[in-house]
Amino acid sequence: MSPLFTGRTSLRDRTERLAFWLTLPFVPPALLIVGYALHESIGASQVALFIVLAMLYVTLARGRLLGTSVMAHEAQYPRVFAIVKRACAALEIPLPLVFVREDNFVPVAALGFGEPYALVVSSHWIETFADDELAFMIGRELGHIAAGHTPFLSLLSVGGNENPIIAVIFGAWLRRCAITCDRIGLLCCGSIDAAIRAIAVSSFHEFGRRIDYTVFAEQGRELENDAVFRFGTWLGAEPYATVRIAALRAFLQTSLFEIAQAWFLKEKPEEPPSLPTGTTLSVQPRDCAGWWRRFAAFAIDFALISSIFGVSGVHFGVQMTRDQDASIVLHSRTAAPKTRNPGGNTKTATSLGPFTVTKDGPAVHTSKGLVSLSPVRWLRAFRRIALLVALTLYLAILVTLAGQSFGMTIVGIRVVGLNFERPNALQSFWRYLFAAVFWLPIALVSFVWRRTLLHDWVSATRVVTTERALARAAARS
Numbered sequence: 001m002s003p004l005f006t007g008r009t010s011l012r013d014r015t016e017r018l019a020f021w022l023t024l025p026f027v028p029p030a031l032l033i034v035g036y037a038l039h040e041s042i043g044a045s046q047v048a049l050f051i052v053l054a055m056l057y058v059t060l061a062r063g064r065l066l067g068t069s070v071m072a073h074e075a076q077y078p079r080v081f082a083i084v085k086r087a088c089a090a091l092e093i094p095l096p097l098v099f100v101r102e103d104n105f106v107p108v109a110a111l112g113f114g115e116p117y118a119l120v121v122s123s124h125w126i127e128t129f130a131d132d133e134l135a136f137m138i139g140r141e142l143g144h145i146a147a148g149h150t151p152f153l154s155l156l157s158v159g160g161n162e163n164p165i166i167a168v169i170f171g172a173w174l175r176r177c178a179i180t181c182d183r184i185g186l187l188c189c190g191s192i193d194a195a196i197r198a199i200a201v202s203s204f205h206e207f208g209r210r211i212d213y214t215v216f217a218e219q220g221r222e223l224e225n226d227a228v229f230r231f232g233t234w235l236g237a238e239p240y241a242t243v244r245i246a247a248l249r250a251f252l253q254t255s256l257f258e259i260a261q262a263w264f265l266k267e268k269p270e271e272p273p274s275l276p277t278g279t280t281l282s283v284q285p286r287d288c289a290g291w292w293r294r295f296a297a298f299a300i301d302f303a304l305i306s307s308i309f310g311v312s313g314v315h316f317g318v319q320m321t322r323d324q325d326a327s328i329v330l331h332s333r334t335a336a337p338k339t340r341n342p343g344g345n346t347k348t349a350t351s352l353g354p355f356t357v358t359k360d361g362p363a364v365h366t367s368k369g370l371v372s373l374s375p376v377r378w379l380r381a382f383r384r385i386a387l388l389v390a391l392t393l394y395l396a397i398l399v400t401l402a403g404q405s406f407g408m409t410i411v412g413i414r415v416v417g418l419n420f421e422r423p424n425a426l427q428s429f430w431r432y433l434f435a436a437v438f439w440l441p442i443a444l445v446s447f448v449w450r451r452t453l454l455h456d457w458v459s460a461t462r463v464v465t466t467e468r469a470l471a472r473a474a475a476r477s
Helices: 016-038 044-068 078-091 131-147 150-156 164-189 192-210 213-224 227-235 241-252 255-265 291-309 375-402 406-411 425-437 439-445 454-459 466-476
Strands: 097-101 108-111 118-122 314-319 327-332 350-352 355-358 361-366 369-372 413-417 461-465
Touching: 016 164, 044 097, 044 150, 044 291, 044 375, 044 406, 078 097, 078 131, 078 164, 108 131, 108 150, 118 131, 131 150, 131 164, 131 192, 150 164, 164 192, 164 241, 164 255, 192 213, 192 241, 213 241, 241 255, 291 375, 291 406, 291 413, 375 425, 406 413, 413 425, 425 439, 425 454, 425 461, 439 454, 454 461
Parallel strands: 097 118
Antiparallel strands: 108 118, 314 327, 350 355, 355 361, 361 369, 413 461
């Protein structure tokens, strides 16, 4: 994370994190409302499956960008690359992979779950923006990377396209993220006039150059005086253009801007910090994540996969029929109703030779007692084995492709090789296969060796904190 977002002088909007945590409790009710509108039942398993598929899609999207977009560098789109490079050096963040593709709606978007991120610039907008305007647009997307927004934004809005359902559910947090990153864009372009022009042009295309920005900004006062107009902003993932301009002008008058500008303009290397490589860095014990952080990541991933398999047995959603009103349903998949005979008494077990039929199914008498022959019992055992296999494959595949799972993304850790390189497929699969088979010894030993566990040793991998890896890389560059 960039120093611009740490400490008392952080440029992060003061209500951004509060909005994020306050948003989470409203996600289930919002899903119920969406299910009601779509006449569908949306449960935890559907949400979990969506998260896994979205992570795989975003992770593989970079490979698709290599095949469908133009990669920018010193010899290819040097104007764009120079702006990105200069902004990364000023922000002290590693250079992302820069791609140029055709997109009539999204000028610039950042995506990915870890370094190196991908920055996608639309060829349709490159010539539309002047250099200082393009610096603002690129700077605000780099601000998302520096502030740690990008992994979450990649899940919520693949490719930067606004989704109305996501905007309604997470809009309060997304709009504050936009205010935060507009500040970074202002620092990168160095001019409030350029920032206002960029906002206007990105909102209205070329028509934005023919409007009076002073008069346009005054429209914001009408919003403040009309509650209905203010409520309309809840339907978008970004604040109104007038609100963004007003927020930048207010930020310009604060001492926080003066401190940030002084830090931004101080003498720094011309090159952005380099990413960790096997020839310059090796993982040290202090780089490894602690036990509680690793446990929290595993708990999130386990809950995610369990929801997909329905192991918890609880399903919630909204069901609607043509002849009945919609109703919220909460039931258990595994609970079975008690069976009763026509007389009203509970049905008792029936024996026939060595076999007995109980309410839980058939069973057989052996020297060791009654052994159930019910297929439900074996089905439950198979479900647990399938859950373990699915969790192993889920972790191994995502660590191979992205270096981290969804839970690791949330808590800010990732799996690396001994020299900070991304683990290969063999390392990842061996790591989690060993963990699946020897989970009990690993769990017991983890109370003593909390930073390097048994499956870390045998697979020659380590779990490190993301910020520690980047900080060491920046110090060595």
